[in-house]
Amino acid sequence: MNKMRMLFSKKGRAVYISHLDLMHTMQRAISRAGFSLKYSEGYNPHPQISIALPLSVGMSSICEIMDLRLNEEVSFDDFRKRLNAVLPEGIHIEDVYTSEEKSSGIKWLRVKGEYEYDSRDVSVVLPQLEDFFERDSITVQKKSKRGITDADIRPMIREIGFSCDSDGLVIMEAVISASEPTLNPELITAALRTLNPGIAPDFAAYERIEIYRPDMTVFR
Amino acid sequence: MDKRLKRILPKVQKPSRYTGGEYNQIIKDKSSVDLRVAFCFPDTYEIGMSNLGMSILYQTMNSLDFVWCERVFAPWGDMYAEMKEAGIPLYALESGDDVKEFDVLAFSIGYEMAYTTVLDMLDMSGIPLRSENRDDLLPVVVAGGSACVNAEPMAPFIDMFLIGEGEEMDNEVLCLLHTAKLEGWGKKQFLTEAAKIQGVYVPSLYDVEYNGDGTVRTYTPHEGVPQKVLKRIVEDLDSSPYPVNPIVPSTEVVHDRVSLELFRGCVRGCRFCQAGYIYRPIRSKKPDTLIRQGIEAVQNTGHEEISLLSLSTSDYRPLSYICDGLLDYCESRSVGLALPSLRADNFSVEIMEKIQKVRKSGLTFAVEGGSQRLRDAINKNVTEEDVLNTCALAFSGGWNTVKLYYMLGLPTETDDDIVGIAEMSEKILHCWRVNAKNKNRGVRITVSTSCFIPKPHSPFQWEAQISQEEYLRRVNLLRSSIKAKNVVYNWHDAETSVIEAALSRGDRRMADVIEEVFRSGGRLDAWTDYFRYERWNEAFRKCGLDRDFYASRERNVSEVLPWDVIDVGVRKSLLIREKERAYRSELSPDCRRNCSACGAAALLKGSKCDE
Structure with a gap:
């Protein structure tokens, strides 16, 4: 081939x-x-x-x-x-x-985030993070070709959860919209920084874990 | 990777230039090597990774199994600020280790405007700037590269200079240092011993005295050290190391291609050209070596272009042959061939047509002077007829852009010569009207001028640079002389040229000025983004040195010059003769028609110049 x-x-x-x-x-x-x-x-x-x-x-x-x-x-x-x-x-x-199968058929994306907190007790932050994503809408400013616009990123997050790892890092795992609309995971950190800076990490690194079709089966 | 680094990399432009990890980088086990070399290029990654010399010496030094040589570049302003704020010292790309831990810092200094960046890189590493403030044997701070043919402005900062070509010399020095480190020598003992290697210049072993008028009176070498340091060359380029496995940058760099060096030296002897004198004698690579190395390098890198490098590519005798040989391989694989530095003659157009079947880039001519008289004075063997004939051929072959490079302020230049530049552009325009195949596409003629900088070891090394005001007057004269709207005129600012002129012919006292500029924030001065003319002028004033004494003073040929301690192999009497001929607008034949017995052939032991 x-x-x-x-x-x-x-x-x-x-x-x-x-x-x-x-x-x-x-x-x-x-x-x-x-x-x-x-x-x-x-x-x-x-x-x-x-x-x-x-x-x-x-x-x-x-x-x-x-x-x-x-x-x-x-x-x-x-x-x-x-x-x-x-x-x-x-x-x-x-x-x-x-x-x-056309790659435009990728709809969902599983991402993992490692959140570093320099001077906060992770066990205190963890429930607050979970609370934060309970809300119905999370509006952040998004840079687009037309300039800065407001976007509600909550509907683009299908599921999100937080845990703690042995190194004292907060591990975030989420399934987010990969296309139409695309959610850059950096916007999740940006949302925390603007809406609840107290629980925003000092540094966040993201990793893509898996890609899915609209029905959440794995895309290949 | 350093945690602090991880946090700042996402914030800076083009972070992959700060990470290493590229294909073909050399990784060794640091516990199994005895000497770690930080090969420092005092400019950005994009510039340094385009440098063939660096690529050659990276592999040469790493061929020693007791050495691990890694790359270090100067960070751009955004990364510099982030590193400072996070307290991250300068690190080497391969291992990520701090430069301070290394045994050798080896700087490649190709141009004077990089001087402040050398100091910046020492400082970012946490290493004292001046040699006298570094008492221990390690780290040794060495420097080489073409700017070191006048080493004096940087002499107080550098422990030893390696003058000339490094392929053999660098490893001899590293072998000596290996012994010195294992046997626990002191710094002075090592430097004194190293000074016996041909090409090694240890400035601390020479005392300088000055005359009352500021000129140099004498250079006195310490006992056992040569009076003059004779530059080093590699005699046989075919057997000397060439990197067929160069590092492939993962991001775009300036010259993103395979570079093949056809020959070293130049047969032309243009009197303004430092390179034409300091790289003598002429040594060529055999065409079959080049074809083989070119193909291997393309296979090992995946590059889409091969560039044939030399000071004057048309003078490589088997040029046609290697173009054919490389094209045989390249054409079917969509690999392009680029030939910078072609002369303005018919042969060049034939070659250009051969290599540019797909895309026709513009033609570029370095005409340098606006009249035949002036071109004769500088020994630039290009006639108006050559240029017009070449243009005629090119225009009829479909080319429609021409770039012409000139210098203003060359010795003996008059206003007539400057008006001559405009006249020549008109003639080229006329030539296009007569010869162009398709006039609908229009024509674009670009004239560029820069301010002439007299350079050490060239026949114009004694000349005065014209003042900035005079340069601008000449620029305006040319501007008002160019009338055609198809001719675009660009001129370079003279401010950098004035400082470069002062630095390139500076003596050891210039080091204070360089340090002062660095202390007041100067770095990456080769970039207009960072160069501040006023900062340099202020530093001259503060240090009590007269910029114009260095830049725009005509020297007497009997004066002791700061770079006389370096012998590039060309006799001073030849430079004097060439200078005198310039004032009579008298040409000197090229080396092939009539050897001028410049003296450089004596550097060869078993072969002849331009064999």
């Missing part, structure tokens, strides 16, 4: 590679692995490679989807092994397969 989908993870130092740079990094890696990407026909040919949901800089993920087409027929297993051998630190191809 020459048309394929890749499931990959982006962790560690690689989380700072931007979406655009990641596309370029992948193209170069594919070329290093000895494969050649198919280019579109037309006046301004571009390589046939696309990433389903662009990931914000600083966020890690174990469920990224990339679709691509090669000029040659390859074995998926061989492709995955050779590509993994030439990727920069932190990027790893988990699976290569074929799928006809």
